[in-house]
Structures are given as structure tokens and as C-alpha cells.
Amino acid sequence: MAGSEPVSAEGESMAVDAAPRKPRILLAASGSVAAVKFANLCHCFSEWADVRAVSSSGSLHFIDRASMPKDVILYTDEDEWSSWKKLGDSVLHIELRKWADIMVIAPLSANTLGKIAGGLCDNLLTCIVRAWDYSKPFFVAPAMNTLMWNNPFTERHFISIDELGISLIPPVTKRLACGDYGNGAMAEPSTIYSTVRLFYESKAQQGRAVVTLR
């Protein structure tokens, strides 16, 4: 499912005031087994918002493309390279960053967490993060084995990304895919959806209140 459809983000800010549009949500999956729930997550959001999806190469092992919502484009690293032919062509990670109102990485793997904390950007997903405007909401829902979750690196990395303004949707304690029992399982798609929607709608209400006060 190539990202052949152009991602136009500029020139639409004028229309926002005239007619309120659906929120634009960029959903991303990194290489954790919890990515089996990614299609479900996309379905949750697509009822309410305009959704575009990004997958790392690792996550593609777990995502069932056939069960993705039909109206959701799934962008991969391949699209990043195939969409650019010459100087002046748009760059996919920049266009997606401009397009989105909110970004959600679910699942966020231990490796991608480390990359974000270190400012590395070696794939489509991490390039979007590296270019992100942190005045826009950004949520992560980590998923990893309990041993990794309890490892000292996890806390260090979350301190780093918290400073950037990235919001954590914490993992839950349950029987993990590997058979271990403990903390580190990704929050349920319904929880991720309701967290993001509540945040967005409370911000929108605050915005309306400010306009009314003026």
C-alpha cells in the first residue's frame, strides 16, 4: 500500500476557522509483538479522526495489512525513498509531520524508545519524531518484556522524552506474549483511543473558552 497519494498540509489553516474539520491523527507502530493490535487501534481512531499510519520495518512482522481500515494509508520506509525522485520533491516524513495534529506511537518498542531519546532518525517513523513540532500533542504507548521495562535504561529514556513533551500512556501488568507475567504490555487500543480523544477534546474546549472570553 504505497503512499502515492500526496500529503498536502499547507494552505489549509485558513479553512480551519470556516468549517471545523476532523482531527488528523498520525498513528505509528514500532517493532513490538503488540503491533498485532495496530489494525484494531487504527479502526478505533478512524471512526473519529482522519488517520494516517506509519510502520517501522520491524512492526510489519506483526501487522496484518488486510485487516487495516480501507481508508487508512499505511506508510513504510519504502515509501519514504520511493516518493522522492529529485530536488524539489516533497519529503514524506516532513509532509506527514505537517499534516498531523497529533502523533501516537503504539506500540513503542524499547529500541525505538532508545532511538527517540538519543535523537536518532534512521527510518520513516523516527524521522517524523525528529522533525516533530512539540507544541502538538504526542503520545507513546510502550510495549516490552518486564525485564526490559524494569531495566535502568527505560527510566533514563522516559526522562529524556518527557522533557521533550511526549506523553506516556503507561503499559499494563498481564501475561505477556512470551509467557512471562508482569508489567510491560501495551495499554488496550480502547484505552489509547479514549486517552487521546479526551485530551484533544479538553484542549479544544479550552480553546473555545479562550475565544469566548475575548
Add this chain to the structure above:
Amino acid sequence: MLLFSASFAFIHGRHEIAGGLCDDLLTTIVRAWDYRKPLFVAPSMSTCIWRNSFTEEHLGEIDGLGIMLIPPVPVNGDLERAMVEPATIISRVKASYKKQKMEQKEGSSSTSSGQV
């Protein structure tokens, strides 16, 4: 006890470990490691890379975690820092293991003799 003594891989690997990255089997094991258990590294790289400020930074990071360094030795007119001989690594790991066992014995004997 994990012994990480890959030679060329260490140049990139030490950065991955210091940064908490885990994109292969080895670094994923390290990322899930319980640092109450010993972990040794035996690096090997050119002297230019060994003296680079990043190396010092990365070694500081992994030292902070409790990873034990078995330092490389200068060879080839100090152009390279070679991994120490396997026999040296083995004796270093054995010595550490013995020391740990001794400490555990002392700890259990002091507890059993009624000392708190």
C-alpha cells in the same frame, strides 16, 4: 554471566549499549540484563577510535550501569587497541566469579551466626 567480547562490532556496539538501543539479539539481551549479575566487555578498535571523546563518554555510561571493562592492549606500534588474549579474559572472569562466591559465603555465614 554475560561476556561480550566481539571485536569490530564493539565500535558500534558500545554506542548501542550506552544508548540503550536493542536492534539485534546481543543488544536485546543487554537491554534486558539484570545488572546484579556480572557483565564484562572486552573492546577492540583502532587507537584513534579508542581515544575519541565518544569512547570515553560511552565507557562512562556503561560503567555507570555496572558493566566491567577488560581494557584493550596497544599493538602494532600503538596504531590499534587489540582485545586482550582469551586466557586473560577467562582468568579475569574466573577471579570475579570466585570473589563473588566468597562474598556470598561470607554474607550467608554472618547471617547464620546471628549477626544482622
